[in-house]
Amino acid sequence: MLSAHENYVQAHDLLFTATTHEDLHAASVQAVENYLENRRIWKELNHYKRTGELLGEHPIFSWIHRQKEIRSMRVSELVKLKARLENNLVRNRAALRRQPGHPQTRARQNRIKKMEMELSEVNRLINL
Numbered sequence: 001m002l003s004a005h006e007n008y009v010q011a012h013d014l015l016f017t018a019t020t021h022e023d024l025h026a027a028s029v030q031a032v033e034n035y036l037e038n039r040r041i042w043k044e045l046n047h048y049k050r051t052g053e054l055l056g057e058h059p060i061f062s063w064i065h066r067q068k069e070i071r072s073m074r075v076s077e078l079v080k081l082k083a084r085l086e087n088n089l090v091r092n093r094a095a096l097r098r099q100p101g102h103p104q105t106r107a108r109q110n111r112i113k114k115m116e117m118e119l120s121e122v123n124r125l126i127n128l
Helices: 002-017 021-051 059-071 075-098 105-126
Strands: none
Touching: 002 021, 059 105, 075 105
């Protein structure tokens, strides 16, 4: 949580020191994303403080659930998942290179990041 807040504060400061349009755009995107991340974290914490239960809306909880699914797979399933993830990573990275300004660029980047995390977990479990 603190890093999201600190990143937001740094990006906010960059808004006032940006000299080019590109710098201003990058700083504003960074500020907004970190602000939203910080708000998601606060929402989870405040809900837990009030009720004593997890809200479970933050993306980290879906990753924890996915990790449990991957860890419960047999080795044969892990090998198939590894091949599928590698193929999907190649396809999505190629789409990013071909169409860098596509409206789905951010979604593709997020998908790639998620698949890389899953592939890392699979490789760790297979001992590669």
